[in-house]
Amino acid sequence: xxxxxxxxxxxxxxxxxxxxxxxxxxxxxxxxxxxxxxxxxxxxxxxxxxxxxxxxxxxxxxxxxxxxxxxxxxxxxxxxxxxxxxxxxxxxxxxxxxxxxxxxxxxxxxxxxxxxxxxxxxxxxxxxxxxxxxxxxxxxxxxxxxxxxxxxxxxxxxxxxxxxxxxxxxxxxxxxxxxxxxxxxxxxxxxxxxxxxx
Amino acid sequence: xxxxxxxxxxxxxxxxxxxxxxxxxxxxxxxxxxxxxxxxxxxxxxxxxxxxxxxxxxxxxxxxxxxxxxxxxxxxxxxxxxxxxxxxxxxxxxxxxxxxxxxxxxxxxxxxxxxxxxxxxxxxxxxxxxxxxxxxxxxxxxxxxxxxxxxxxxxxxxxxxxxxxxxxxxxxxxxxxxxxxxxxxxxxxxxxxxxxxxxxxxxxxxxxxxxxxxxxxxxxxxxxxxxxxxxxxxxxxxxxxxxxxxxxxxxxxxxxxxxxxxxxxxxxxxxxxxxxxxxxxxxxxxxxxxxxxxxxxxxxxxxxxxxxxxxxxxxxxxxxxx
Numbered sequence: 001x002x003x004x005x006x007x008x009x010x011x012x013x014x015x016x017x018x019x020x021x022x023x024x025x026x027x028x029x030x031x032x033x034x035x036x037x038x039x040x041x042x043x044x045x046x047x048x049x050x051x052x053x054x055x056x057x058x059x060x061x062x063x064x065x066x067x068x069x070x071x072x073x074x075x076x077x078x079x080x081x082x083x084x085x086x087x088x089x090x091x092x093x094x095x096x097x098x099x100x101x102x103x104x105x106x107x108x109x110x111x112x113x114x115x116x117x118x119x120x121x122x123x124x125x126x127x128x129x130x131x132x133x134x135x136x137x138x139x140x141x142x143x144x145x146x147x148x149x150x151x152x153x154x155x156x157x158x159x160x161x162x163x164x165x166x167x168x169x170x171x172x173x174x175x176x177x178x179x180x181x182x183x184x185x186x187x188x189x190x191x192x193x194x195x196x197x198x
Numbered sequence: 199x200x201x202x203x204x205x206x207x208x209x210x211x212x213x214x215x216x217x218x219x220x221x222x223x224x225x226x227x228x229x230x231x232x233x234x235x236x237x238x239x240x241x242x243x244x245x246x247x248x249x250x251x252x253x254x255x256x257x258x259x260x261x262x263x264x265x266x267x268x269x270x271x272x273x274x275x276x277x278x279x280x281x282x283x284x285x286x287x288x289x290x291x292x293x294x295x296x297x298x299x300x301x302x303x304x305x306x307x308x309x310x311x312x313x314x315x316x317x318x319x320x321x322x323x324x325x326x327x328x329x330x331x332x333x334x335x336x337x338x339x340x341x342x343x344x345x346x347x348x349x350x351x352x353x354x355x356x357x358x359x360x361x362x363x364x365x366x367x368x369x370x371x372x373x374x375x376x377x378x379x380x381x382x383x384x385x386x387x388x389x390x391x392x393x394x395x396x397x398x399x400x401x402x403x404x405x406x407x408x409x410x411x412x413x414x415x416x417x418x419x420x421x422x423x424x425x426x427x428x429x430x431x432x433x434x435x436x437x438x439x440x441x442x443x444x445x446x447x448x449x450x451x452x453x454x455x456x457x458x459x460x461x462x463x464x465x466x467x468x469x470x471x472x473x474x475x476x477x478x479x480x481x482x483x484x485x486x487x488x489x490x491x492x493x494x495x496x497x498x499x500x501x502x503x504x505x506x507x508x509x510x511x512x513x514x515x516x517x518x519x520x
Contacts, residue, residue: 021422021424023418023422025436026435026436026439028416028424028426028429029424029426032424049420049421049422050418050420050421050422050423050424051387051390051391051394051420051421051422051423052421054387054421054422054423055388055391055421
């Protein structure tokens with residue numbers, strides 16, 4: 001029931017995630033922030049098993065920070081994505097992390113980029129990515145309406161269409177969604193889409 | 199298995215495959231270690247390439263005769279067991295895991311309001327359909343300003359909360375300041391995460407008051423940790439959520455909040471068979487926790503819904519004896 005999706009636009013990348021923390025039929029929390037700000041210009045939207053999600057994303061965040069301290073320069077988005085994939089791959093045959101990640105970043109040299117990282121350590125650089133049951137609805141909508149170099153308003157409009165579709169078609173749709181954006185000014189929270197107040 | 203043999207294990211697996219292609223009947227249910235011993239002995243006879251040290255792999259289980267034909271050439275038989283006779287092995291695995299998985303038969307709740315944290319729980323312990331106790335302490339006092347609730351395996355909760363209390367005290371001594379609720383819950387979550395998949399059953403809430411004010415975290419044995427203002431855990435939690443959500447306001451007074459917590463536990467014990475006994479209510483304030491009340495839920499029922507005296511239609515009197 002967890003939905004995470006993202007897309008690349010003109011000079012920015014967006015990540016949208018639902019914000020429900022669920023235990024079988026019970027919704028414990030509907031304002032859980034699942035998009036972690038990895039560093040100043042990287043966003044990581046994660047979905048999957050509760051403990052794995054928090055532990056793996058924090059582990060990656062701290063290691064990215066450590067690289068920055070040791071070497072004086074931050075990792076590029078591509079390097080961070082490959083680091084994550086490597087960690088997932090190493091753990092896969094022993095103690096797998098059940099987390100799916102959409103990594104969005106902005107680098108000065110290469111601009112915005114989006115990476116699709118699966119729980120079995122698949123890595124793809126993409127323009128649009130989706131995870132979860134919501135992906136069945138959101139992916140085709142994005143395939144149809146997405147075009148390269150969208151503006152922020154066009155991308156937000158497409159995201160809203162995807163969220164509406166998920167809300168109306170998915171049997172146990174998440175109540176609230178959070179949208180975060182990363183561009184040359186950094187990674188920050190953009191807005192929420194709520195149906196319930198927590 | 200000693201760590202020195204793991205390297206040779208990979209090599210010996212290659213040899214096992216090699217050997218399988220060479221030899222005829224070989225019992226596939228054999229434990230790998232004995233297979234490797236057999237491999238190495240055969241290899242010694244045929245091709246002298248490598249000698250592996252398998253002494254660490256010798257199983258101490260008694261030998262079970264599989265086929266005496268195999269035993270005749272001096273190889274040790276592998277310990278093995280008959281697979282259960284079932285048409286659907288996958289379901290059998292799932293069902294046997296379900297059988298040992300303890301259900302979290304309880305109702306606990308906690309919520310933050312303007313005067314601190316209110317924590318409440320029932321006190322019934324059940325083993326399937328048998329009520330083993332009606333007086334279990336499900337609110338565990340970690341230290342004078344932090345409480346933990348118990349749901350799931352009683353031993354797991356009690357032990358790990360006690361362990362958490364020890365770690366919190368050590369933190370205090372090492373850092374000359376009290377640990378925050380955030381820190382305490384993270385310590386517990388990390389411990390439970392490291393035992394993930396090994397059968398621990400813990401669904402707990404850590405409630406406390408630290409420098410940042412009231413704090414409430416939900417931590418479970420799957421490794422999840424959630425910060426929040428309102429939680430209920432256990433088999434009776436959906437019932438408790440219903441009452442809690444409809445009556446909750448941030449600006450409740452201590453008495454109103456205690457009554458809300460008590461009522462929510464009562465309604466959960468009324469509908470959920472695995473919850474009952476005594477509804478205990480604790481309050482965590484700036485000076486630590488205090489126990490507010492512990493009421494038997496049966497008595498609560500009659501105080502909320504008193505029995506109306508039945509209207510008498512015909513009153514029987516003594517027949518007048520003529």
